[in-house]
Amino acid sequence: xxxxxxxxxxHVVVGTARGAVHYARGMPxxxxxxxxxxxxxxxxxxxxxxxxxxxxxxxxxxxxxxxVQVSCRVAAQFAGSLASQPAADGAAEAARxxxxxxxxxxxxxxxxxxxxxxxxxxxxxxxxAEAGDEPEVPYGSTLLVAVIAGRWLACAQIGDxxxxxxxPDGTALCPVPxxxxxxxxxxxxxxxxxxxxxFRTAAxxxxxxPLLALLVATDGFGNAQSSASWQGEVARxxxxxxxxxxxxxxxxxxxxxxxxxxxxxxxxxxxxxxxLLAPRDSWTR
Amino acid sequence: xxEHVTPLAxxxxxxxxxISRRPLHVIILADCSGGMKGEKIQALNFAIADMMxxxxxxxxxxxxxxxxxxxxAFATEPRWHxxxxxxxxxxxxxxxxxxxxxxxxxxxxxxxxxxxxxPGQIERRALRPALxxxxxxxxxxxxxxxxxxxxxxLAQPAGRAALRLSIAIGRDAQSDALTRFIGDPTVPVLVADxxxxxxxxxxxxxxxxxxxxxxxxxxxxxxxxxxxxxxxxPPGVFDQDTII
Numbered sequence: 168x169x170x171x172x173x174x175x176x177x178h179v180v181v182g183t184a185r186g187a188v189h190y191a192r193g194m195p196x197x198x199x200x201x202x203x204x205x206x207x208x209x210x211x212x213x214x215x216x217x218x219x220x221x222x223x224x225x226x227x228x229x230x231x232x233x234x235v236q237v238s239c240r241v242a243a244q245f246a247g248s249l250a251s252q253p254a255a256d257g258a259a260e261a262a263r264x265x266x267x268x269x270x271x272x273x274x275x276x277x278x279x280x281x282x283x284x285x286x287x288x289x290x291x292x293x294x295x296a297e298a299g300d301e302p303e304v305p306y307g308s309t310l311l312v313a314v315i316a317g318r319w320l321a322c323a324q325i326g327d328x329x330x331x332x333x334x335p336d337g338t339a340l341c342p343v344p345x346x347x348x349x350x351x352x353x354x355x356x357x358x359x360x361x362x363x364x365x366f367r368t369a370a371x372x373x374x375x376x377p378l379l380a381l382l383v384a385t386d387g388f389g390n391a392q393s394s395a396s397w398q399g400e401v402a403r404x405x406x407x408x409x410x411x412x413x414x415x416x417x418x419x420x421x422x423x424x425x426x427x428x429x430x431x432x433x434x435x436x437x438x439x440x441x442x443l444l445a446p447r448d449s450w451t452r
Numbered sequence: 453x454x455e456h457v458t459p460l461a462x463x464x465x466x467x468x469x470x471i472s473r474r475p476l477h478v479i480i481l482a483d484c485s486g487g488m489k490g491e492k493i494q495a496l497n498f499a500i501a502d503m504m505x506x507x508x509x510x511x512x513x514x515x516x517x518x519x520x521x522x523x524x525a526f527a528t529e530p531r532w533h534x535x536x537x538x539x540x541x542x543x544x545x546x547x548x549x550x551x552x553x554x555x556x557x558x559x560x561x562x563x564x565x566x567x568x569x570x571p572g573q574i575e576r577r578a579l580r581p582a583l584x585x586x587x588x589x590x591x592x593x594x595x596x597x598x599x600x601x602x603x604x605x606l607a608q609p610a611g612r613a614a615l616r617l618s619i620a621i622g623r624d625a626q627s628d629a630l631t632r633f634i635g636d637p638t639v640p641v642l643v644a645d646x647x648x649x650x651x652x653x654x655x656x657x658x659x660x661x662x663x664x665x666x667x668x669x670x671x672x673x674x675x676x677x678x679x680x681x682x683x684x685x686p687p688g689v690f691d692q693d694t695i696i
Contacts (some may be wrong), residue, residue, distance in 0.1 A: 187515035190527055221694035224627035298589030307695055350613055350696055356695040390577040394469035424466045433471040434577075 179423035182422030183439040184429035197228040198439040210246035210316040214238040217385040237273040242314040250317030258370035262321040267366035286434030307358035318374040326354040333380040339402035342369040387438030389427035476517040483587035489550040495647035503543040526561035527554025555592040559601025569610040582661040588621035
Protein backbone atom coordinates (compact mmCIF):
# COMPACT_ATOMS: atom_id res chain seq x y z
CA UNK A 168 0.00 0.00 0.00
CA UNK A 169 1.23 3.48 -0.69
CA UNK A 170 0.09 6.99 -0.07
CA UNK A 171 1.61 10.38 -0.51
CA UNK A 172 1.16 13.95 0.64
CA UNK A 173 2.91 17.27 0.07
CA UNK A 174 0.84 20.27 0.99
CA UNK A 175 3.01 21.89 3.62
CA UNK A 176 6.55 21.67 2.47
CA UNK A 177 7.56 18.29 3.83
CA HIS A 178 6.82 15.49 1.40
CA VAL A 179 5.35 12.39 3.03
CA VAL A 180 5.37 8.90 1.56
CA VAL A 181 3.96 5.92 3.43
CA GLY A 182 4.22 2.25 2.58
CA THR A 183 2.82 -0.60 4.61
CA ALA A 184 2.88 -4.35 4.02
CA ARG A 185 1.44 -7.40 5.71
CA GLY A 186 4.15 -9.65 7.16
CA ALA A 187 4.88 -13.06 5.68
CA VAL A 188 4.21 -14.61 9.08
CA HIS A 189 0.83 -12.90 9.17
CA TYR A 190 0.03 -14.25 5.71
CA ALA A 191 0.99 -17.74 6.82
CA ARG A 192 -1.21 -17.54 9.92
CA GLY A 193 -4.14 -15.77 8.34
CA MET A 194 -3.56 -12.68 10.43
CA PRO A 195 -4.21 -9.20 9.04
CA UNK A 196 -1.72 -6.41 8.73
CA UNK A 197 -1.94 -5.00 12.25
CA UNK A 198 0.15 -1.91 11.46
CA UNK A 199 -1.48 1.43 10.78
CA UNK A 200 -0.28 4.78 9.50
CA UNK A 201 -1.78 8.20 9.12
CA UNK A 202 -0.51 11.68 8.37
CA UNK A 203 -1.82 15.14 7.85
CA UNK A 204 -0.51 18.49 6.86
CA UNK A 205 -1.88 21.90 7.62
CA UNK A 206 -1.18 24.31 4.79
CA UNK A 207 -2.02 27.27 7.02
CA UNK A 208 0.46 26.46 9.79
CA UNK A 209 2.83 24.45 7.58
CA UNK A 210 2.73 21.72 10.21
CA UNK A 211 3.16 18.10 9.23
CA UNK A 212 2.11 15.20 11.43
CA UNK A 213 2.86 11.51 10.88
CA UNK A 214 1.96 8.52 13.04
CA UNK A 215 2.66 4.81 12.64
CA UNK A 216 1.54 2.07 15.00
CA UNK A 217 2.11 -1.66 15.34
CA UNK A 218 -0.67 -3.73 16.88
CA UNK A 219 0.73 -6.58 18.96
CA UNK A 220 0.64 -9.99 17.30
CA UNK A 221 0.02 -12.15 20.35
CA UNK A 222 -3.37 -13.75 20.78
CA UNK A 223 -3.97 -11.61 23.87
CA UNK A 224 -4.28 -8.67 21.48
CA UNK A 225 -6.93 -9.92 19.09
CA UNK A 226 -8.17 -6.39 18.37
CA UNK A 227 -4.75 -4.83 17.93
CA UNK A 228 -5.33 -3.91 14.28
CA UNK A 229 -8.20 -1.73 15.48
CA UNK A 230 -6.08 -0.48 18.36
CA UNK A 231 -3.30 0.63 16.04
CA UNK A 232 -5.76 2.33 13.68
CA UNK A 233 -7.27 4.24 16.59
CA UNK A 234 -3.78 5.10 17.79
CA VAL A 235 -2.73 6.81 14.57
CA GLN A 236 -6.06 8.61 14.25
CA VAL A 237 -6.03 10.10 17.73
CA SER A 238 -2.33 10.86 17.72
CA CYS A 239 -2.57 12.79 14.45
CA ARG A 240 -5.45 14.75 15.90
CA VAL A 241 -3.63 15.46 19.15
CA ALA A 242 -0.35 16.28 17.42
CA ALA A 243 -2.05 18.63 14.97
CA GLN A 244 -3.64 20.48 17.89
CA PHE A 245 -0.24 20.61 19.57
CA ALA A 246 1.56 21.95 16.47
CA GLY A 247 0.61 25.55 17.14
CA SER A 248 2.07 25.66 20.62
CA LEU A 249 5.12 23.70 19.46
CA ALA A 250 5.82 26.19 16.69
CA SER A 251 5.76 29.06 19.16
CA GLN A 252 8.36 27.54 21.50
CA PRO A 253 11.39 29.81 21.70
CA ALA A 254 13.94 27.27 22.94
CA ALA A 255 14.80 23.59 22.74
CA ASP A 256 14.17 22.92 26.41
CA GLY A 257 10.71 24.40 26.13
CA ALA A 258 9.89 22.42 23.00
CA ALA A 259 11.04 19.17 24.58
CA GLU A 260 9.13 19.92 27.75
CA ALA A 261 5.99 20.82 25.80
CA ALA A 262 6.17 17.56 23.85
CA ARG A 263 6.68 15.55 27.02
CA UNK A 264 3.89 17.31 28.88
CA UNK A 265 1.31 17.39 26.13
CA UNK A 266 1.58 14.47 23.73
CA UNK A 267 1.65 11.27 25.86
CA UNK A 268 -1.12 12.20 28.25
CA UNK A 269 -3.48 13.53 25.59
CA UNK A 270 -2.83 10.63 23.22
CA UNK A 271 -3.38 7.98 25.87
CA UNK A 272 -6.52 9.66 27.17
CA UNK A 273 -8.03 9.96 23.70
CA UNK A 274 -6.96 6.47 22.66
CA UNK A 275 -8.59 4.95 25.72
CA UNK A 276 -11.72 6.95 24.97
CA UNK A 277 -11.84 5.69 21.39
CA UNK A 278 -11.24 2.13 22.56
CA UNK A 279 -14.12 2.47 25.01
CA UNK A 280 -16.37 3.69 22.21
CA UNK A 281 -15.38 0.81 19.96
CA UNK A 282 -15.88 -1.64 22.77
CA UNK A 283 -19.28 -0.23 23.48
CA UNK A 284 -20.27 -0.71 19.85
CA UNK A 285 -18.61 -4.13 19.62
CA UNK A 286 -18.71 -5.78 23.05
CA UNK A 287 -16.56 -8.79 23.77
CA UNK A 288 -18.15 -12.14 23.15
CA UNK A 289 -18.52 -14.52 26.05
CA UNK A 290 -15.42 -16.44 25.00
CA UNK A 291 -13.41 -13.22 24.58
CA UNK A 292 -14.60 -12.07 27.99
CA UNK A 293 -13.61 -15.40 29.50
CA UNK A 294 -10.14 -15.22 27.94
CA UNK A 295 -9.75 -11.71 29.28
CA ALA A 296 -10.73 -12.79 32.76
CA GLU A 297 -8.44 -15.82 32.68
CA ALA A 298 -5.48 -13.68 31.68
CA GLY A 299 -6.41 -11.01 34.19
CA ASP A 300 -6.25 -8.42 31.43
CA GLU A 301 -7.93 -5.03 31.39
CA PRO A 302 -10.44 -4.39 28.59
CA GLU A 303 -7.91 -2.29 26.66
CA VAL A 304 -5.33 -5.10 26.38
CA PRO A 305 -6.81 -6.75 23.26
CA TYR A 306 -6.38 -3.39 21.50
CA GLY A 307 -2.67 -3.15 22.41
CA SER A 308 -0.40 -1.24 20.07
CA THR A 309 2.84 0.66 19.88
CA LEU A 310 2.86 4.20 18.54
CA LEU A 311 5.41 6.51 16.94
CA VAL A 312 4.35 10.05 16.15
CA ALA A 313 6.31 12.93 14.67
CA VAL A 314 5.16 16.51 14.33
CA ILE A 315 7.02 19.19 12.42
CA ALA A 316 5.94 22.72 13.21
CA GLY A 317 7.91 25.93 12.79
CA ARG A 318 11.54 25.22 13.55
CA TRP A 319 10.76 22.13 15.61
CA LEU A 320 10.51 18.42 15.11
CA ALA A 321 8.85 16.76 18.09
CA CYS A 322 8.57 12.99 18.49
CA ALA A 323 6.73 10.74 20.88
CA GLN A 324 7.04 6.96 20.96
CA ILE A 325 5.78 4.08 23.04
CA GLY A 326 7.04 0.59 22.30
CA ASP A 327 9.39 -0.60 19.60
CA UNK A 328 10.02 0.80 16.13
CA UNK A 329 12.45 3.42 14.89
CA UNK A 330 12.63 7.13 14.22
CA UNK A 331 15.69 7.94 12.12
CA UNK A 332 16.52 11.54 11.36
CA UNK A 333 18.68 11.93 8.26
CA UNK A 334 21.13 14.79 8.17
CA PRO A 335 22.07 16.32 4.81
CA ASP A 336 25.61 14.94 5.19
CA GLY A 337 24.22 11.40 5.24
CA THR A 338 24.61 10.72 8.94
CA ALA A 339 21.81 9.47 11.13
CA LEU A 340 20.37 10.86 14.31
CA CYS A 341 18.01 8.87 16.51
CA PRO A 342 16.13 11.60 18.36
CA VAL A 343 14.00 9.37 20.56
CA PRO A 344 15.80 7.75 23.51
CA UNK A 345 15.96 3.94 23.53
CA UNK A 346 14.26 1.67 26.05
CA UNK A 347 16.29 -1.28 27.29
CA UNK A 348 13.12 -3.14 28.26
CA UNK A 349 12.18 -3.71 24.63
CA UNK A 350 13.68 -7.14 23.95
CA UNK A 351 12.04 -8.03 20.65
CA UNK A 352 9.33 -10.12 22.27
CA UNK A 353 7.99 -7.68 24.82
CA UNK A 354 7.14 -4.06 24.33
CA UNK A 355 5.62 -1.17 26.15
CA UNK A 356 2.14 -0.44 24.89
CA UNK A 357 -0.73 2.00 24.80
CA UNK A 358 -2.89 -0.63 26.46
CA UNK A 359 -0.91 -0.69 29.70
CA UNK A 360 -1.94 1.22 32.82
CA UNK A 361 -0.10 4.54 33.04
CA UNK A 362 1.03 4.15 29.44
CA UNK A 363 1.81 7.87 29.32
CA UNK A 364 4.74 7.22 31.65
CA UNK A 365 6.33 4.83 29.12
CA PHE A 366 6.41 7.33 26.26
CA ARG A 367 9.80 8.58 25.15
CA THR A 368 9.73 12.07 23.70
CA ALA A 369 12.17 14.40 22.02
CA ALA A 370 12.40 17.75 20.29
CA UNK A 371 14.88 18.73 17.60
CA UNK A 372 15.68 22.22 16.39
CA UNK A 373 15.53 22.12 12.61
CA UNK A 374 16.86 25.63 12.32
CA UNK A 375 19.99 24.73 14.24
CA UNK A 376 20.49 21.35 12.62
CA PRO A 377 18.47 20.89 9.42
CA LEU A 378 17.35 17.46 8.34
CA LEU A 379 17.03 16.09 4.86
CA ALA A 380 14.55 13.39 5.83
CA LEU A 381 12.86 11.59 8.67
CA LEU A 382 12.07 7.90 8.59
CA VAL A 383 9.47 6.57 11.00
CA ALA A 384 8.96 2.81 10.92
CA THR A 385 7.49 -0.09 12.81
CA ASP A 386 9.92 -2.76 13.98
CA GLY A 387 9.36 -4.92 10.89
CA PHE A 388 11.73 -2.54 9.10
CA GLY A 389 14.58 -2.52 11.62
CA ASN A 390 14.28 -6.24 12.33
CA ALA A 391 14.82 -6.96 8.64
CA GLN A 392 18.11 -5.06 8.43
CA SER A 393 21.15 -7.32 8.29
CA SER A 394 23.63 -4.77 9.46
CA ALA A 395 24.05 -3.91 13.11
CA SER A 396 24.74 -0.30 12.12
CA TRP A 397 21.84 -0.07 9.71
CA GLN A 398 20.59 3.31 10.83
CA GLY A 399 23.70 5.05 9.48
CA GLU A 400 23.64 3.06 6.27
CA VAL A 401 19.98 3.84 5.67
CA ALA A 402 20.62 7.55 6.25
CA ARG A 403 23.60 7.56 3.91
CA UNK A 404 21.62 5.85 1.17
CA UNK A 405 18.55 8.05 1.55
CA UNK A 406 20.75 11.11 1.00
CA UNK A 407 22.24 9.50 -2.10
CA UNK A 408 18.81 8.54 -3.42
CA UNK A 409 17.41 12.01 -2.76
CA UNK A 410 20.24 13.48 -4.79
CA UNK A 411 19.34 11.28 -7.75
CA UNK A 412 15.56 11.15 -7.66
CA UNK A 413 12.52 13.32 -7.23
CA UNK A 414 9.75 12.71 -4.72
CA UNK A 415 7.75 10.69 -7.19
CA UNK A 416 10.45 8.05 -7.19
CA UNK A 417 10.09 7.60 -3.44
CA UNK A 418 6.33 7.29 -3.78
CA UNK A 419 6.92 4.26 -5.98
CA UNK A 420 9.72 2.67 -4.01
CA UNK A 421 8.92 3.17 -0.31
CA UNK A 422 6.00 0.71 -0.49
CA UNK A 423 8.37 -1.74 -2.18
CA UNK A 424 10.80 -1.37 0.73
CA UNK A 425 8.00 -2.20 3.13
CA UNK A 426 7.00 -5.25 1.07
CA UNK A 427 10.53 -6.57 1.00
CA UNK A 428 11.13 -6.09 4.72
CA UNK A 429 7.81 -7.81 5.48
CA UNK A 430 8.64 -10.76 3.25
CA UNK A 431 10.12 -14.10 4.27
CA UNK A 432 13.47 -12.72 3.09
CA UNK A 433 13.22 -10.09 5.81
CA UNK A 434 11.62 -9.85 9.22
CA UNK A 435 8.42 -11.59 8.12
CA UNK A 436 6.58 -9.05 10.27
CA UNK A 437 4.12 -6.33 9.31
CA UNK A 438 6.17 -3.37 8.15
CA UNK A 439 5.19 0.25 7.86
CA UNK A 440 7.52 3.01 6.70
CA UNK A 441 6.73 6.70 6.70
CA UNK A 442 9.39 8.74 4.93
CA LEU A 443 9.28 12.50 5.30
CA LEU A 444 11.43 14.49 2.89
CA ALA A 445 12.27 18.06 3.79
CA PRO A 446 11.78 20.89 1.34
CA ARG A 447 15.07 21.21 -0.47
CA ASP A 448 15.55 24.85 0.49
CA SER A 449 15.32 23.97 4.17
CA TRP A 450 18.62 22.11 4.20
CA THR A 451 20.56 23.59 1.28
CA ARG A 452 20.54 27.18 2.41
CA UNK B 453 28.81 -15.27 10.98
CA UNK B 454 27.88 -16.58 7.54
CA GLU B 455 24.48 -15.00 7.34
CA HIS B 456 22.25 -15.39 4.34
CA VAL B 457 21.69 -11.82 3.21
CA THR B 458 19.36 -11.13 0.36
CA PRO B 459 21.25 -8.85 -2.00
CA LEU B 460 19.39 -5.78 -3.07
CA ALA B 461 18.58 -5.72 -6.74
CA UNK B 462 19.90 -2.56 -8.42
CA UNK B 463 16.46 -1.51 -9.59
CA UNK B 464 15.05 -1.64 -6.10
CA UNK B 465 17.54 0.78 -4.50
CA UNK B 466 16.47 0.11 -0.99
CA UNK B 467 18.54 2.00 1.57
CA UNK B 468 20.71 0.05 3.98
CA UNK B 469 23.02 -2.92 3.81
CA UNK B 470 20.52 -5.59 2.79
CA ILE B 471 17.86 -7.56 4.56
CA SER B 472 17.73 -11.02 6.07
CA ARG B 473 15.63 -13.11 8.40
CA ARG B 474 15.97 -12.61 12.12
CA PRO B 475 18.66 -14.82 13.68
CA LEU B 476 17.64 -17.59 16.05
CA HIS B 477 20.72 -18.67 17.99
CA VAL B 478 20.74 -22.19 19.38
CA ILE B 479 23.56 -22.95 21.80
CA ILE B 480 24.11 -26.58 22.73
CA LEU B 481 25.80 -27.18 26.07
CA ALA B 482 27.00 -30.77 25.86
CA ASP B 483 28.33 -32.78 28.78
CA CYS B 484 31.70 -34.23 27.76
CA SER B 485 32.73 -35.45 31.20
CA GLY B 486 34.53 -38.72 31.63
CA GLY B 487 31.26 -40.49 32.30
CA MET B 488 30.12 -39.82 28.74
CA LYS B 489 32.79 -41.96 27.15
CA GLY B 490 31.86 -44.84 24.93
CA GLU B 491 28.28 -45.51 23.91
CA LYS B 492 26.85 -42.31 25.45
CA ILE B 493 29.02 -39.84 23.55
CA GLN B 494 28.49 -41.80 20.35
CA ALA B 495 24.75 -41.70 20.85
CA LEU B 496 24.87 -38.01 21.68
CA ASN B 497 26.89 -37.20 18.56
CA PHE B 498 24.49 -39.22 16.46
CA ALA B 499 21.49 -37.54 18.04
CA ILE B 500 22.80 -34.01 17.59
CA ALA B 501 23.67 -34.72 13.96
CA ASP B 502 20.19 -36.18 13.53
CA MET B 503 18.56 -33.10 15.08
CA MET B 504 20.07 -30.68 12.58
CA UNK B 505 17.95 -31.69 9.56
CA UNK B 506 14.83 -31.22 11.70
CA UNK B 507 15.85 -27.68 12.53
CA UNK B 508 16.86 -27.07 8.94
CA UNK B 509 13.51 -28.31 7.67
CA UNK B 510 11.71 -26.05 10.08
CA UNK B 511 13.88 -23.13 9.03
CA UNK B 512 12.90 -23.77 5.44
CA UNK B 513 9.20 -24.06 6.21
CA UNK B 514 8.68 -20.91 8.25
CA UNK B 515 8.88 -17.26 7.35
CA UNK B 516 10.77 -15.60 10.11
CA UNK B 517 13.98 -17.08 11.45
CA UNK B 518 17.39 -18.13 10.29
CA UNK B 519 18.85 -20.69 12.67
CA UNK B 520 22.46 -20.54 13.84
CA UNK B 521 24.16 -23.23 15.87
CA UNK B 522 26.90 -22.96 18.47
CA UNK B 523 28.10 -25.59 20.90
CA UNK B 524 29.95 -25.68 24.19
CA ALA B 525 31.59 -28.91 25.31
CA PHE B 526 31.93 -28.91 29.06
CA ALA B 527 33.62 -31.14 31.60
CA THR B 528 35.85 -29.80 34.36
CA GLU B 529 36.25 -26.72 32.15
CA PRO B 530 34.09 -25.57 29.27
CA ARG B 531 35.37 -24.93 25.77
CA TRP B 532 33.77 -23.83 22.55
CA HIS B 533 33.12 -26.75 20.25
CA UNK B 534 31.53 -24.37 17.74
CA UNK B 535 32.49 -20.83 18.68
CA UNK B 536 31.14 -18.83 15.76
CA UNK B 537 27.47 -19.19 14.83
CA UNK B 538 27.05 -21.62 11.95
CA UNK B 539 23.88 -21.63 9.82
CA UNK B 540 21.99 -24.83 10.46
CA UNK B 541 21.48 -25.26 6.74
CA UNK B 542 24.14 -27.69 5.58
CA UNK B 543 25.92 -27.92 8.93
CA UNK B 544 28.23 -30.91 9.39
CA UNK B 545 28.41 -31.94 13.02
CA UNK B 546 31.94 -32.53 14.24
CA UNK B 547 31.81 -35.27 16.89
CA UNK B 548 32.30 -34.32 20.52
CA UNK B 549 35.01 -36.14 22.46
CA UNK B 550 34.77 -36.95 26.17
CA UNK B 551 37.41 -35.59 28.54
CA UNK B 552 39.16 -38.38 30.44
CA UNK B 553 38.36 -38.02 34.14
CA UNK B 554 36.57 -34.77 33.33
CA UNK B 555 33.99 -33.58 35.86
CA UNK B 556 30.52 -32.16 35.16
CA UNK B 557 31.03 -28.50 36.06
CA UNK B 558 28.04 -26.65 34.62
CA UNK B 559 28.54 -23.18 36.09
CA UNK B 560 31.54 -22.26 33.91
CA UNK B 561 29.66 -23.49 30.84
CA UNK B 562 26.77 -21.16 31.67
CA UNK B 563 29.24 -18.29 32.11
CA UNK B 564 30.79 -19.05 28.73
CA UNK B 565 27.36 -19.02 27.09
CA UNK B 566 26.65 -15.73 28.86
CA UNK B 567 29.66 -14.16 27.15
CA UNK B 568 28.20 -15.02 23.77
CA UNK B 569 24.84 -13.54 24.69
CA UNK B 570 26.14 -10.24 26.03
CA PRO B 571 24.84 -7.03 24.45
CA GLY B 572 26.88 -6.35 21.35
CA GLN B 573 27.66 -10.05 20.95
CA ILE B 574 24.16 -10.96 19.84
CA GLU B 575 22.12 -9.00 17.34
CA ARG B 576 19.56 -6.60 18.75
CA ARG B 577 17.02 -8.00 16.30
CA ALA B 578 17.71 -11.65 17.13
CA LEU B 579 14.82 -13.79 18.27
CA ARG B 580 15.20 -14.93 21.82
CA PRO B 581 17.94 -17.57 21.83
CA ALA B 582 17.62 -21.20 22.82
CA LEU B 583 19.98 -23.00 25.17
CA UNK B 584 19.96 -26.77 25.18
CA UNK B 585 21.75 -28.44 28.08
CA UNK B 586 22.48 -32.16 27.73
CA UNK B 587 24.05 -34.10 30.58
CA UNK B 588 24.31 -37.60 31.99
CA UNK B 589 25.18 -36.64 35.51
CA UNK B 590 24.73 -34.34 38.43
CA UNK B 591 26.60 -31.07 38.52
CA UNK B 592 29.98 -31.41 40.21
CA UNK B 593 30.71 -27.70 40.53
CA UNK B 594 32.55 -26.61 43.66
CA UNK B 595 30.29 -24.91 46.23
CA UNK B 596 28.68 -21.85 44.72
CA UNK B 597 30.05 -22.57 41.24
CA UNK B 598 26.78 -23.67 39.67
CA UNK B 599 24.88 -20.72 41.11
CA UNK B 600 27.57 -18.23 40.11
CA UNK B 601 27.57 -19.46 36.50
CA UNK B 602 23.80 -19.53 36.29
CA UNK B 603 23.67 -16.06 37.82
CA UNK B 604 26.08 -14.80 35.17
CA UNK B 605 23.89 -16.27 32.44
CA LEU B 606 20.68 -14.85 33.85
CA ALA B 607 22.28 -11.45 34.35
CA GLN B 608 22.36 -11.06 30.57
CA PRO B 609 19.01 -9.97 29.13
CA ALA B 610 19.33 -12.50 26.31
CA GLY B 611 20.29 -15.24 28.76
CA ARG B 612 17.34 -14.43 30.95
CA ALA B 613 14.97 -14.33 27.99
CA ALA B 614 16.38 -17.49 26.42
CA LEU B 615 14.32 -20.60 25.99
CA ARG B 616 16.26 -23.02 28.21
CA LEU B 617 15.69 -26.71 27.81
CA SER B 618 17.50 -29.63 29.35
CA ILE B 619 17.92 -33.29 28.49
CA ALA B 620 18.98 -35.73 31.19
CA ILE B 621 20.58 -38.91 29.92
CA GLY B 622 19.33 -41.40 32.47
CA ARG B 623 16.91 -40.88 35.36
CA ASP B 624 19.82 -40.28 37.73
CA ALA B 625 20.76 -37.15 35.81
CA GLN B 626 17.37 -35.52 36.38
CA SER B 627 18.25 -33.07 39.09
CA ASP B 628 17.09 -29.95 40.78
CA ALA B 629 20.04 -28.23 39.09
CA LEU B 630 18.51 -28.83 35.66
CA THR B 631 15.19 -27.47 36.83
CA ARG B 632 16.94 -24.37 38.07
CA PHE B 633 18.69 -23.99 34.72
CA ILE B 634 15.33 -24.15 32.92
CA GLY B 635 14.10 -21.48 35.28
CA ASP B 636 10.53 -22.66 35.62
CA PRO B 637 9.62 -25.78 37.53
CA THR B 638 6.61 -26.34 35.29
CA VAL B 639 8.80 -26.95 32.24
CA PRO B 640 9.93 -30.55 32.34
CA VAL B 641 13.44 -31.89 32.08
CA LEU B 642 13.42 -34.22 29.07
CA VAL B 643 14.68 -37.59 30.22
CA ALA B 644 16.35 -40.05 27.87
CA ASP B 645 16.06 -43.38 29.67
CA UNK B 646 18.57 -44.96 27.34
CA UNK B 647 21.06 -43.90 24.73
CA UNK B 648 18.47 -44.85 22.11
CA UNK B 649 16.15 -42.22 23.57
CA UNK B 650 18.60 -39.35 23.18
CA UNK B 651 17.75 -38.72 19.53
CA UNK B 652 14.02 -38.66 20.27
CA UNK B 653 14.46 -36.18 23.09
CA UNK B 654 16.67 -33.95 20.96
CA UNK B 655 14.12 -33.95 18.17
CA UNK B 656 11.45 -33.00 20.71
CA UNK B 657 13.71 -30.25 22.00
CA UNK B 658 14.40 -28.97 18.49
CA UNK B 659 10.67 -28.90 17.80
CA UNK B 660 10.15 -26.99 21.00
CA UNK B 661 12.86 -24.52 20.07
CA UNK B 662 11.46 -23.99 16.60
CA UNK B 663 7.74 -23.88 17.26
CA UNK B 664 8.05 -21.73 20.33
CA UNK B 665 10.15 -19.24 18.42
CA UNK B 666 7.36 -18.53 16.00
CA UNK B 667 5.56 -15.27 16.46
CA UNK B 668 2.10 -15.77 17.82
CA UNK B 669 2.70 -19.45 18.53
CA UNK B 670 0.46 -20.96 21.16
CA UNK B 671 3.34 -22.13 23.28
CA UNK B 672 1.14 -23.91 25.75
CA UNK B 673 -0.27 -26.00 22.92
CA UNK B 674 3.23 -26.76 21.65
CA UNK B 675 4.26 -27.91 25.11
CA UNK B 676 1.19 -30.08 25.49
CA UNK B 677 1.80 -31.72 22.14
CA UNK B 678 5.46 -32.35 22.79
CA UNK B 679 5.65 -33.07 26.45
CA UNK B 680 2.21 -34.16 27.56
CA UNK B 681 -0.50 -32.62 29.73
CA UNK B 682 0.08 -29.02 30.51
CA UNK B 683 -1.85 -28.42 33.69
CA UNK B 684 1.21 -26.88 35.18
CA UNK B 685 2.14 -24.53 32.39
CA PRO B 686 1.26 -21.00 33.27
CA PRO B 687 0.07 -19.08 30.23
CA GLY B 688 2.93 -16.62 30.45
CA VAL B 689 5.86 -19.01 30.28
CA PHE B 690 6.22 -19.02 26.53
CA ASP B 691 4.40 -15.86 25.58
CA GLN B 692 6.10 -13.42 23.26
CA ASP B 693 5.32 -10.44 21.10
CA THR B 694 3.20 -8.95 23.80
CA ILE B 695 3.28 -6.29 26.45
CA ILE B 696 5.85 -6.00 29.21
